[in-house]
Amino acid sequence: DMAAINRAARAAGVITVWDLAHSAGAVEVDLKAAAAQADFAVGCGYKYLNGGPGAPAFVWVHPAHVNAVEQPLRGWLGHAAPFEFDAGYQPAQGIARYACGTPPILSLTALQAGVNSVRAADPLGGMAALRAKSLSLTRTFIRASQAAAQAHGLHLATPLRDEHRGSQVSWACGAQAPDGYSVMRTLIERGVIGDFRASPRPGQPDLLRFGFAPAYNTHEEAWRAAQALGEALGHVARQGPSTRARPRVT
Known part of the structure; x- marks a missing residue:
C-alpha cells in the first residue's frame, strides 16, 4: 500500500x-x-x-x-x-x-x-488491463504447475493473494526436490526461459523464478510453461543433477 x-x-x-x-x-x-x-x-x-x-x-x-x-x-x-x-x-x-x-x-x-x-494496451484499459492479465497469467501458471511441483518437493514462494503478488512466480526447491539449477537449464533448453536463484544462505531453498510480461505473454504460454516444468522436474529426478560447468547466469 x-x-x-x-x-x-x-x-x-x-x-x-x-x-x-x-x-x-x-x-x-x-x-x-x-x-x-x-x-x-x-x-x-x-x-x-x-x-x-x-x-x-x-x-x-x-x-x-x-x-x-x-x-x-x-x-x-x-x-x-x-x-x-x-x-x-x-x-x-x-x-x-x-x-x-x-x-x-x-x-x-x-x-x-x-x-x-x-x-498499446491504453485503448483496452491501460495498466488496469495489463495488471488484470498479469494476475490471470500467474494464477494460470500456479494452478497448472502446482501438482507436479509439489509432487517433486517444491513449495510455492509467491503469495497466492492477488494483491500481494507481482508478475512473477517462484517455486522453492525443498530438500528432497530435484536439483534446481539442472531443472532450469533443462527448461531453457526446451524454450522456457526462467531464472534460477541459488540460496544466499545455508538452509534456505533455491528458487525457480518465472516472469510473465502481460504486454505479450499468453495464457497458452503460461500453461505450456507449467507442463514443461513438470517434465523437467521428472527428467532431472530420473537423470540426476547436470555435471556441466555452470555459467555465471542461467
Missing part, C-alpha cells in the same frame, strides 16, 4: 525511495497521485517495460526534491551548460541534473519499442 506507507513515512520525517523494478509495466503505480506522494523512485527498463538486456534504468523525483538533491554520479550531461567546460560543476535544473553520460541511443530505442508495447 504505497499511499499508507508514504503517509507513515512522512509523519515520521522519513524520505521514501521506491524500487519499481518488479512493478513498472506490470502493476498500477501512480507516483504523482496526491494520496501517494512518493519522494523518489527507481526502476529498470529490461523487465516489464520490455526493453531487453542492457536497457537503461530510470529515476523519478518529486518536484519538491528535484532541485534540492545532487546526483552523486556527476556527468557532463547533467551539467547546466555541458559545452561551456567550466572549471566547476553546476548541475542542471530539474530532472536533467540526474543524467550522467551520453545516452545509450540503441538501448533507448529498444526501450522505446518496449514501452510502446505497454502503451
Whole structure:
C-alpha cells in the first residue's frame, strides 16, 4: 500500500525511495497521485517495460526534491551548460541534473519499442488491463504447475493473494526436490526461459523464478510453461543433477 506507507513515512520525517523494478509495466503505480506522494523512485527498463538486456534504468523525483538533491554520479550531461567546460560543476535544473553520460541511443530505442508495447494496451484499459492479465497469467501458471511441483518437493514462494503478488512466480526447491539449477537449464533448453536463484544462505531453498510480461505473454504460454516444468522436474529426478560447468547466469 504505497499511499499508507508514504503517509507513515512522512509523519515520521522519513524520505521514501521506491524500487519499481518488479512493478513498472506490470502493476498500477501512480507516483504523482496526491494520496501517494512518493519522494523518489527507481526502476529498470529490461523487465516489464520490455526493453531487453542492457536497457537503461530510470529515476523519478518529486518536484519538491528535484532541485534540492545532487546526483552523486556527476556527468557532463547533467551539467547546466555541458559545452561551456567550466572549471566547476553546476548541475542542471530539474530532472536533467540526474543524467550522467551520453545516452545509450540503441538501448533507448529498444526501450522505446518496449514501452510502446505497454502503451498499446491504453485503448483496452491501460495498466488496469495489463495488471488484470498479469494476475490471470500467474494464477494460470500456479494452478497448472502446482501438482507436479509439489509432487517433486517444491513449495510455492509467491503469495497466492492477488494483491500481494507481482508478475512473477517462484517455486522453492525443498530438500528432497530435484536439483534446481539442472531443472532450469533443462527448461531453457526446451524454450522456457526462467531464472534460477541459488540460496544466499545455508538452509534456505533455491528458487525457480518465472516472469510473465502481460504486454505479450499468453495464457497458452503460461500453461505450456507449467507442463514443461513438470517434465523437467521428472527428467532431472530420473537423470540426476547436470555435471556441466555452470555459467555465471542461467
